[in-house]
Amino acid sequence: MSHVAKIRGLRWYICALLFFVTFINYVDRVSLGAMAPLLKDAIGWDDAEFGWINFAFQLSYAAMFPFAGRLLDRVGVRNGLAIGVLVWSLAAAAHSVATTVLGFALARFLLGLGEATNFPACVKAVAEWFPKRQRSLATGIFNTGTNFGAMLQGAMMWLAVSWGWQSAFVAIGALGFVWLAAWMKAYRSPDEHPRLSDEEAQLIRSDQEPPAKALYVPWQSLLRYREAWAFCIGKMFTDPVWWFYLTWLPSYLQRERDVTLSSAAGALLVIYLAADLGSVFGGWLPAFFLRRGWSGTRARLATMALFAAGLPISALGVLAKDLWVAVAFISIATACHQAWSANMFTVASDAFPNRAVGSVVGFGGMCGGIGGMLMLLVAGGMLQWLGNFTPLFIFAGVMHPLAWLAIRALVGKNIQQIDLDKGLRTAQSPVLLATGLGLTATGAALAALVFANWSYILSVTKNSVASAAGGAAAASLLALMGLALVYASREVRLGAARAAA
The missing domain is CATH 1.20.1250.20 (MFS general substrate transporter like domains)
Incomplete structure (x- = not known):
């Protein structure tokens, strides 16, 4: 050779x-x-x-x-x-x-x-x-x-x-x-x-982790771990915030700040550059803490807490009188979100071995997509109903702190990599069953609510059928998530993690 x-x-x-x-x-x-x-x-x-x-x-x-x-x-x-x-x-x-x-x-x-x-x-x-x-x-x-x-x-x-x-x-x-x-x-x-x-x-x-054989890990095995749901809930709570900024910022700057197209482009450039800097800085900060002797979990959760705290502060931008003061606050928001996101993705690879990371991130991405579709409906309806962006900025400001609390409650004080070969729980899980039934019922109720109030939703979203359909689809996917949890609650027999053919 x-x-x-x-x-x-x-x-x-x-x-x-x-x-x-x-x-x-x-x-x-x-x-x-x-x-x-x-x-x-x-x-x-x-x-x-x-x-x-x-x-x-x-x-x-x-x-x-x-x-x-x-x-x-x-x-x-x-x-x-x-x-x-x-x-x-x-x-x-x-x-x-x-x-x-x-x-x-x-x-x-x-x-x-x-x-x-x-x-x-x-x-x-x-x-x-x-x-x-x-x-x-x-x-x-x-x-x-x-x-x-x-x-x-x-x-x-x-x-x-x-x-x-x-x-x-x-x-x-x-x-x-x-x-x-x-x-x-x-x-x-x-x-x-x-x-x-x-x-x-x-x-x-x-x-x-040491090299392992390529193994097929069943869904019901992955979904039994609190760490998987910490990632999924974190994505569902915080991805809609990014979708809100990505989709509605141009309209906000033009409608609420009465700026020209060229001025809006300049403001968006500043906001997105801030997001880039936040992403890199947020990725660098845990390594800085690690070099000072912090544990991996402490470094990760402290970094995420810091940037989660920046989102409520940034919501003050909607109250600012000056355009560039508002842009500064919004830039803090986008920077903090991207810094959070860099660490959010890493939670999955911290907790799961390489052979399962794609599946966990994929399921979390679906949860984030469900939240994004619900955001499409909520944002359009609230703007038509209330006529201003203030409630949406407040909503965007509180989701990251709520997500951090949920993640902290689920992962505890230490994020340890899971041994999927030795850690499979074989007994039926009543907690997962109850949670799955609850999500299924919630999704079904939300879908029924959307269909029952279809005409009203169209009226408050300026006849945007896509917004109403997005709400119905997101509610249906939420119900499907619940059914996935019900499936995951079943008894898992030993040897379920079998070698891939």
């Missing part, structure tokens, strides 16, 4: 690949919104139809997360993420041939199916390539791709105006294929990568 030159700090090159795929993920995601004014004239859709197009993405994105995570745990990061990028890049390019509302809705639905692989794959790759003490920093770095992608909306609009919206979608899809070629050439697991030095391999394995 010929000698291959080793690459110093190879894990950071892997992190760069994860940053760029996350960047492309968000470019594809926000491209439709950036080109919406142009497409509205070209295709002739109204606001309600545009809502349905967005709903198609949100539904498939949320529903696909658990299956995407499962796929990654079965076929590995390299092949699983390649499949996801292939699907979403084809879907992005397919927008260029859509000529009807249905065509765009189908393209967005396929886009959501593919994009659901991104975050479970990136978190799983970080768990493979980084020691625990560096994982939150690596997560913070790749997570900045979301904000850089969002900031590219102006460039996408310029491309659509200059070269036509069809060409813009083809170019956006092509980005994914370029990245895919680099990924397939460069990525291997640490155990298989020919360019990984012995010194770096030793560093990567310094605090990881």
Whole structure:
């Protein structure tokens, strides 16, 4: 076997690949919104139809997360993420041939199916390539791709105006294929990568679990652990906050602050740059605490508590008279959220072995998607009903502290990695059964409430059928989560964690 030159700090090159795929993920995601004014004239859709197009993405994105995570745990990061990028890049390019509302809705639905692989794959790759003490920093770095992608909306609009919206979608899809070629050439697991030095391999394995056989871990096993539900609840509570800022900030700046389009663009640039800085700083801070002798759990939870406390303060921005004071407060909010998010993802890899990380992150992503769809309904209804953003900013300010309290109650004082081989509980779980029945009943009641008040919801959301449908779908997915818990409460026989075929 010929000698291959080793690459110093190879894990950071892997992190760069994860940053760029996350960047492309968000470019594809926000491209439709950036080109919406142009497409509205070209295709002739109204606001309600545009809502349905967005709903198609949100539904498939949320529903696909658990299956995407499962796929990654079965076929590995390299092949699983390649499949996801292939699907979403084809879907992005397919927008260029859509000529009807249905065509765009189908393209967005396929886009959501593919994009659901991104975050479970990136978190799983970080768990493979980084020691625990560096994982939150690596997560913070790749997570900045979301904000850089969002900031590219102006460039996408310029491309659509200059070269036509069809060409813009083809170019956006092509980005994914370029990245895919680099990924397939460069990525291997640490155990298989020919360019990984012995010194770096030793560093990567310094605090990881020992190598294990590829095992199939049943859902009912994973969902029995409080750590899995700590991650899922954290995502469900806090993901809607990011969706709120991402979706409604332009409207807030124009409607409530009466700013021009150019001024709004400048304010959004500051806000997203702050989010980037928050993501990196939030990922770096736990490592800083660890170097000073703190335990891993203390460092993680203290960091998350610090940034959770920043969200209520940032809600004061809605009361500020001056635009740039408000922008400063909102920037604190986005920075704190992204810092929180860098650590939230790392909770999953702290608690679960690599072979189960994708599944846990995927299920948590679905929970976050459910919260995002409910936020779509709540935000539209409250804005139409009350006519101002103040209650929504207050809502966004309190969710992170509530999520932190829930996580602290579930994980306790120490986040220890779970031994899935030895830790399976075989008895039926009355707690999971009761919780599952409660969630199922709550979801069913919410769905019934939405359908019973369909006309009222349409009236307060300016006939946005997509908002009402989003509420019904989110309530239905909540009920499905409850049924999953009921299923997980069953007795698990020994040997359920069996070798994958």
